[in-house]
Amino acid sequence: MVHEPSRSRPSTSAAGRAYLDVAYAEKDAAKALGARWDPKARRWYDPRPPSPGLERWTARPEVPELLPGEDRTFGAGLFVDLVPRSCWFTNVRSCVTEQDWERLRRPILRRAGHRCEACGDGEDRTAGRRLEVHERWHYDEPTGV
Ligand SMILES: [Zn+2]
16 A cells, blocks of 8 residues: 655635635525635635634645555445444444534535545535545454454
8 A cells, every 4th residue: 555645734824814724504604704715625714813713714734645644545435344233323423523523524524525436426515416425444353343
């Protein structure tokens, strides 16, 4: 396996935009407090930082393009994976804050070119078609890991 060196992306753009980590479910609340959408970066930002109320979404450091321990050899396309009973009804998304989930999904969507890796369709928010980030795990039955 080849690992690319992780590139650290700044949380502000070259134009000095103060980016925010806003979960989709919180976008209206952030917008009401003055957040603006950068369509090119696909991120919310604070136009006049620090704006009162927007601090809670202040961007945390970017995660690496290849996540630690991530295995990209599972292949692409549709899949059905059996999940041990002990892992039912839990996933990474349910274990992290919405803000951290936004930090995780952003580079993954960017890496996929903002297209579905199974069928190639793009996101269309006006049509209510959003891209979801799924996780796949390898379970070692003998060791229970
Ligand atoms: Zn698809």
